[in-house]
Amino acid sequence: MLFVLLVQAAVQLTIRAQGNLTSYGKASQSTLFGGSNPQGAILPPITNNYTVASCSTTNTAGAPKNAWWRFQFSFEFTFITEITIYYRKNYDYRMDGFKLYVTNTTTIPPVGYLCYEDSDPGLPNITQNIPCNQLGKYVIYYDDKGDVETNTGPVVELCYVEIIGCEKGMWETNCSESCSSVCIDQHCHPGNGSCVWGCDEQQCLNKKWDKQTGVCTEGCVNETSRICNCTNCTSVF
Known part of the structure; x- marks a missing residue:
């Protein structure tokens, strides 16, 4: 039993050996809805519960062709091992078809490493833990699909984002x-x-x-x- 506990402790240490890097940089997004702020996605609470002030929300008006949220690190390069996303509760249909990138440029549509693309049938889980293992300058959540049932253009509603990794080196x-x-x-x-x-x-x-x-x-x-x-x-x- 002691051996098992030691192994579990070692595994946990490995997993926790990195830090949440969202305090080292700044967020931006394609448009602003009401009193929304892109920084809302990197500040507590860690939850799927939505308020305009605590979540990053892009504008639903004007039938946008795409919507995005971007985090820029204060380091020159960062090695990102995983990203956890908490999307707005009960609005998984707006998350359908999203893409998550690590890039070295601010180009939209993103040009860089595609960590994840939601392409499975059905609606995605509103809480996602996505492994990435990629070196880059930016993390970009990108949506160009929108919701065909409600005729709503792409919308980003991120209530919390955690980016795990370390500055390069x-x-x-x-x-x-x-x-x-x-x-x-x-x-x-x-x-x-x-x-x-x-x-x-x-x-x-x-x-x-x-x-x-x-x-x-x-x-x-x-x-x-x-x-x-x-x-x-x-x-x-």
């Missing part, structure tokens, strides 16, 4: 540790510190390494590296 609890210098571009996974793109060949003796395994074939420049050494130098993805 950081990992561990609350992103408190720097990634190993032997990682290519000092880029590592926020949860465990392993090199995402493999090891920098400059850290291998004579710059010799196996591109398939990431192993330094003639040894490492720094044998004492905690994260990326001669036998642990592979890409996470």
